[in-house]
Amino acid sequence: MARWEPDAAGRLRAAALDLYVDQGYEQTTVAEIAERAGVTARTFFRHYADKREVLFAGSDVLVARMVEATVTAPADATPLDALGRALDVAAEMFGDGHDHSSRRQRVLHDNPELLERELAKMAMLASALAGALEQRGVAPAAAEMVAEAAITVFRVGFDRWATGPGTLSLQETLHEALAQLRTVVG
Amino acid sequence: MARWEPDAAGRLRAAALDLYVDQGYEQTTVAEIAERAGVTARTFFRHYADKREVLFAGSDVLVARMVEATVTAPADATPLDALGRALDVAAEMFGDGHDHSSRRQRVLHDNPELLERELAKMAMLASALAGALEQRGVAPAAAEMVAEAAITVFRVGFDRWATGPGTLSLQETLHEALAQLRTVVG
Numbered sequence: 001m002a003r004w005e006p007d008a009a010g011r012l013r014a015a016a017l018d019l020y021v022d023q024g025y026e027q028t029t030v031a032e033i034a035e036r037a038g039v040t041a042r043t044f045f046r047h048y049a050d051k052r053e054v055l056f057a058g059s060d061v062l063v064a065r066m067v068e069a070t071v072t073a074p075a076d077a078t079p080l081d082a083l084g085r086a087l088d089v090a091a092e093m094f095g096d097g098h099d100h101s102s103r104r105q106r107v108l109h110d111n112p113e114l115l116e117r118e119l120a121k122m123a124m125l126a127s128a129l130a131g132a133l134e135q136r137g138v139a140p141a142a143a144e145m146v147a148e149a150a151i152t153v154f155r156v157g158f159d160r161w162a163t164g165p166g167t168l169s170l171q172e173t174l175h176e177a178l179a180q181l182r183t184v185v186g
Numbered sequence: 187m188a189r190w191e192p193d194a195a196g197r198l199r200a201a202a203l204d205l206y207v208d209q210g211y212e213q214t215t216v217a218e219i220a221e222r223a224g225v226t227a228r229t230f231f232r233h234y235a236d237k238r239e240v241l242f243a244g245s246d247v248l249v250a251r252m253v254e255a256t257v258t259a260p261a262d263a264t265p266l267d268a269l270g271r272a273l274d275v276a277a278e279m280f281g282d283g284h285d286h287s288s289r290r291q292r293v294l295h296d297n298p299e300l301l302e303r304e305l306a307k308m309a310m311l312a313s314a315l316a317g318a319l320e321q322r323g324v325a326p327a328a329a330e331m332v333a334e335a336a337i338t339v340f341r342v343g344f345d346r347w348a349t350g351p352g353t354l355s356l357q358e359t360l361h362e363a364l365a366q367l368r369t370v371v372g
Contacts, residue, residue: 079370112306119305120298141346145363146370148342152334160327177331184266184332185371 009047009057011037016054017100020107025051025114055104055114058093059121063128065089070132079138083129083150084178090154091171098166105162126151153177195233195243197223202240203286206293211237211300241290241300244279245307249314251275256318265324269315269336270364276340277357284352291348312337339363 015036019028030051034044048054066086073082094101108114126147133143157177161170168176201222205214216237220230234240252272259268280287294300312333319329343363347356354362 116302116306120302145366148338149371152338180331
């Protein structure tokens with residue numbers, strides 16, 4: 001059985017999402033995901049800790065890139081502008097995958113446990129971005145608040161884009177959400 | 187053993203929090219909580235579904251009161267002003283319990299599972315407040331965004347108040363957090 005598997009991780013992710021959408025997240029086993037991807041369960045566990053983590057793969061990379069974009073923003077960028085760059089990086093990472101994101105979001109909305117996990121990931125992301133702003137010399141309390149606000153924009157905007165028809169790009173949807181936040185709060 | 191227990195629910199809540207702080211949430215059993223409160227485990231389960239829910243008791247009342255404050259705000263109040271009333275109601279409900287809130291927050295921060303639950307409750311609260319704004323004629327997308335922003339303020343402000351020395355009142359801390367959001371986003 002042992003053979004070289006090009007992008008086993010990617011195929012496992014696609015197989016998992018197919019099964020979660022078709023037959024439900026709760027009802028799907030790791031064995032079924034592995035079978036559909038044409039690999040063994042052992043290969044599954046080389047890539048993912050469990051069937052939940054398949055849905056959150058890449059979130060470390062997302063955090064790292066968004067933090068980097070924030071830290072390296074021009075020195076004269078406001079905190080919110082610096083985070084705007086981080087949102088653009090996120091849009092670049094996910095923007096091409098409307099169909100994937102749309103199906104993932106449906107699975108999340110159907111499973112409160114997954115939605116809680118997503119919220120926790122977003123909270124960690126907010127915290128990492130606040131740290132990035134502190135590196136830019138922003139005071140901790142202000143850094144926390146603006147990072148939380150940016151993540152609210154990200155969360156709401158991403159959900160709108162993923163659950164919508166995808167007519168607007170993710171980047172445009174995030175910019176609209178940010179403009180809306182400015183309007184309602186201003 | 188069966189006898190009339192004045193405020194068994196309240197004593198169970200206090201006993202649970204004492205034990206969670208002293209010996210850890212994971213390490214505490216329902217039997218220990220009941221014993222410390224001087225009631226049976228059966229009484230515990232008459233009031234709470236499990237040891238996690240003890241920490242989230244009253245959240246339905248909180249949602250109902252915040253929704254009511256939003257819906258009944260003066261007709262000319264902006265969406266954010268209407269939600270400001272809802273925050274004031276929350277401050278009234280929790281403002282007297284700095285010590286309790288401070289210890290609860292410590293238990294939450296020590297247990298990611300509890301923090302996830304708290305985030306999920308806050309998401310439900312945001313959604314309920316968005317619905318309340320829609321009842322006031324606010325368009326759904328704007329209602330969602332301003333409710334999410336208000337809950338961000340509530341979450342950040344409440345945590346600051348509960349983890350801080352309590353020198354400022356909860357209401358003052360929430361007002362400060364809202365002012366800060368306006369500054370960083372404006």
